[in-house]
Amino acid sequence: xxxxxxxxxxxxxxxxxxxxxxxxxxxxxxxxxxxxxxxxxxxxxxxxxxxxxxxxxxxxxxxxxxxxxxxxxxxxxxxxxxxxxxxxxxxxxxxxxxxxxxxxxxxxxxxxxxxxxxxxxxxxxxxxxxxxxxxxxxxxxxxxxxxxxxxxxxxxxxxxxxxxxxxxxxxxxxxxxxxxxxxxxxxxxxxxxxxxxxxxxxxxxxxxxxxxxxxxxxxxxxxxxxxxxxxxxxxxxxxxxxxxxxx
Numbered sequence: 106x107x108x109x110x111x112x113x114x115x116x117x118x119x120x121x122x123x124x125x126x127x128x129x130x131x132x133x134x135x136x137x138x139x140x141x142x143x144x145x146x147x148x149x150x151x152x153x154x155x156x157x158x159x160x161x162x163x164x165x166x167x168x169x170x171x172x173x174x175x176x177x178x179x180x181x182x183x184x185x186x187x188x189x190x191x192x193x194x195x196x197x198x199x200x201x202x203x204x205x206x207x208x209x210x211x212x213x214x215x216x217x218x219x220x221x222x223x224x225x226x227x228x229x230x231x232x233x234x235x236x237x238x239x240x241x242x243x244x245x246x247x248x249x250x251x252x253x254x255x256x257x258x259x260x261x262x263x264x265x266x267x268x269x270x271x272x273x274x275x276x277x278x279x280x281x282x283x284x285x286x287x288x289x290x291x292x293x294x295x296x297x298x299x300x301x302x303x304x305x306x307x308x309x310x311x312x313x314x315x316x317x318x319x320x321x322x323x324x325x326x327x328x329x330x331x332x333x334x335x336x337x338x339x340x341x342x343x344x345x346x347x348x349x350x351x352x
Contacts, residue, residue: 138270148266154259155219170317171327172304173234173296177226180292184222187288188215188281200274214273217281218288220263224256225289233297234322 136152138145162178165171197212231249264282267273273281304320307313321327 136270145270148262148269151259151262152216152266152270152272154263155216155223158219158223170319172307172318172320173301173322175318176296176300180226180289180296181219181222183292184218184285184288185215188213188218188284191284197277199277200271211273211277212280213284214264214267214278214281216267217260217264217273217278218285220260221282221285222289222292223285224260225286226293227256228253229289229293233293 136149138149159181162174162181165174166178191213192210192215195212196210199209199211231252235249260282264278267278268275301322304322308318308320321330324330
């Protein structure tokens with residue numbers, strides 16, 4: 106079907122406006138890597154780890170409603186906000202300036218700060234907060250070692266990926282890692298000495314009861330506690346059901 110002169114003028118006008126419009130990608134999730142570079146592609150995927158951790162936080166908060174988990178997540182948000190302030194105060198450009206990210210600053214690296222905040226907090230949590238994960242001391246020590254080593258390994262890989270993919274210089278990544286470690290130390294101390302003693306009072310609030318928020322600070326092994334209590338409840342209900350059928 107042929108287009109009228111009015112339609113042709115309209116589409117021509119739209120095309121001209123699109124030519125003038127500057128399109129930029131959402132660099133928050135966009136990661137480029139050298140073509141045919143397997144290592145670069147792998148590191149590009151690894152550099153998306155912070156988004157996976159963020160999704161895990163939201164899932165845990167939604168299904169567990171634990172105050173310590175919520176506080177941990179709030180700490181990551183505060184760390185990101187602090188990183189934004191530092192970047193826009195220092196205003197140091199990235200080592201590789203592309204047309205789409207020239208407005209973004211690189212000092213300190215937000216990815217490095219995020220993963221090292223997470224890894225450092227996990228280390229403090231395992232050594233100070235996490236006790237009696239299992240009745241077997243050997244299994245408990247191995248579990249703690251795996252948790253800590255995997256957290257540090259991920260932090261190292263993400264940090265290396267930002268340098269390899271030329272999104273940050275070595276100094277920007279090191280600075281991000283240092284800020285992440287320091288901020289995690291501050292936030293864990295604040296949580297341990299200030300927030301945690303308030304948790305028993307917070308869970309009594311009406312809003313906490315409505316949102317089903319809970320405090321598991323005094324429970325050494327939450328997974329074992331939930332497992333044993335669920336098993337006991339299932340057995341009790343099974344006996345009750347059998348008793349009702351026999352009547």
